[in-house]
Amino acid sequence: MLETLAQAVINGLLIGGIYALVSIGVTLIFGVVKIVNFAQGEFVMIGMYITFFLASRFGIDPLVSLGVSIPVLFVVGALLQHFLIRRVLGLGDMPQIFLTFALSLLLMNVALLLFTANYRTVHTAYSDESIHLGALYVPVAKLIAFALAMAFSGILWLFLHATDLGKAMRAAAQNPDVAMLMGINPHRVFAVAFGAALALAGAAGSLLMPFYPASPMAGQVFVLMAFVAVVLGTLGNVTGALIASLMMGIAESLGIQFVGADSGLIVVFVMLLLTLAIRPTGLAGGRAR
Amino acid sequence: MTDKHRTWLWLGALTAIVLVLPLLVTNRFATDIFIRILLFAFIGVAWNLMGGYAKQLSLGHAAYFGLGAYTSTILEIRFGISPWLGMVAGGVVAMLASLPIGWLCFRLRGPYFAIATIATAQVLMLLFLKFRDFAWGAEGTTIPNFGDAPLMMQFDDKSSYYYVALGLLALGLIITYRIEHSWMGYYLVAIGEDEDAAEAVGVNAPRIKRDIYMISAFLTALAGTFYVQYIYFIDPATAFSFNISVEAALVSIVGGIGTLWGPVVGTVLLETTSALLQSWLGSSAGGVQLTVYSLILIAVILWRPSGLLGVFSDVYRRMTRARPPRAEEALLDG
Secondary structure, eight states: OHHHHHHHHHHHHHHHHHHHHHHHHHHHHHHHTOOOOTTHHHHHHHHHHHHHHHHHHHOOOHHHHHHHHHHHHHHHHHHHHHHTGGGGTTSOHHHHHHHHHHHHHHHHHHHHHHHOSOOBOOOOTTSSOEEEETTEEEEHHHHHHHHHHHHHHHHHHHHHHHSHHHHHHHHHHHOHHHHHHTTOOHHHHHHHHHHHHHHHHHHHHHHHTTTSOBOTTTHHHHHHHHHHHHHHTOTTOHHHHHHHHHHHHHHHHHHHHHTOTTOHHHHHHHHHHHHHHHOTTOTTOOOOO | OOHHHHHHHHHHHHHHHHHHHHHHOOOHHHHHHHHHHHHHHHHHHHHHIIIIISOOOOSOTHHHHHHHHHHHHHHHHHHOOOHHHHHHHHHHHHHHHHHHHHHHHTTSOHHHHHHHHHHHHHHHHHHHHHOHHHHOGGGOEEOOOOSSBGGGTBOSSHHHHHHHHHHHHHHHHHHHHHHHTSHHHHHHHHHHHOHHHHHHTTOOHHHHHHHHHHHHHHHHHHHHHHHHHHHTEEOHHHHTOHHHHHHHHHHHHHHOTTSSSHHHHHHHHHHHHHHHHHHHHGGGHHHHHHHHHHHHHHHHHHHOTTOHHHHHHHHHHHHHOSSOOOGGGGGGGO
């Protein structure tokens, strides 16, 4: 019983690391650009397909293809922000929600047309390996994914707190008008933030590939998880999103273990609704807006 | 001829056309498309009451569609109650369900309200997958066929379904028209423009939002009952389909959010596009259809966020008036 519990917590924590990469991206865009990117999951999906094609055509290891998926998605993000998202900033909820929502629908269905609905998998030498800790086992691929996800989150945190551009980003997030007066170009900052968020999604895609199949709809679960994590972790708060993601990974895994295989999502959604009922401002406090 | 006369003339002509349409077009494929247009226009109208006028952008209206569908089906199969009564019962169930759901989701605003509504519809779908004993679980069930039984909302000819759907749409439009021209309509628009400002001038925003959510949920549930009666099948994936939530919002936005006829115009455009794609491409149209829908949506948001209805009324006004229209419809942009 205790071992099952510990095993479920390990599994949940490991996948929670991936959720964190997606959530941090969503919360970064929300915090800086002030929009919710409904298409964030689709960029995880794109990262997965990039990794899949590099692996199947050129035999490149998913971890090596991080070197492709991260920069490609960074550029895609910066361009998207510059040419598309920018046009709806300050226009109210409807255009902002439905532009990224339409983008999500578009990417999913274009992927469906190009790649069909088939599940694509990449098998690596470490896909089936696991480390045994007494009665518990830790899958190596998930452990690597978790460790790198935490490393990328750490790098983002350092970038936000230790570099001029990162500080400019946080300044623009707090008060875009004053930031502009201080000589910060908000559009450049927004493009970098959007790019960085998508780069994280791309990294999540590559990290998932050794143990998770790619499909056009693969991003949906991750974006739903990210939304819940961002609400739980107080909107726009990077550390909050990270902690909430790990908690949700664990909650989902416990749900699967103790309620039923198809109950993972119920547990997560119920967590969201309960949080709204009890503490509408998120676990860390702040404004529910 | 004054504008008012013209409006009545158009409305009369339109009514006459939609009433005789099934007599002129007897092709089953075409009638099926007309029924889909009427049904989705009705769902769009129901969504638009809350999403359009009050700008509470729900992406979870499938919750009420599904509750309506399941209520009438359970009442019919388990208790032999006519879906006509079941339809009203479903509406009431949806209204009651909208109270706790609204209580939770209205704590959030804007995009996070939309996300919370997605979660509620998903939770209901996942729950109905679990309710194997009284709601048939994931396999769903077919609706017993009584042949030509108007009292059980079952008809031999498709044109009867057409008139039922037309009646629903007319109901939705009349309710919208009445609300639009009442104090509630003005309160809704005020909330849609700026909720805090509306509250500051004494609009009881939580109560208005709760009330309009109840009306919107009730109407959406009627559509759910009609739909399962029409396709003779129900399962959680159909009844709580995310596509229902999406299409409800999409037709309203493409047509014109917060306008009486917007959802109707949007549905005619989108469903006609979809039907044409389907006849050209056959079964591969699934991905193509949503690709085209999303491109239309992006185009509308970037170039005409007030919806395509405005484009048509501009053209119409140019044709009927010598002078170009004044900037009055800027109000629609919100």
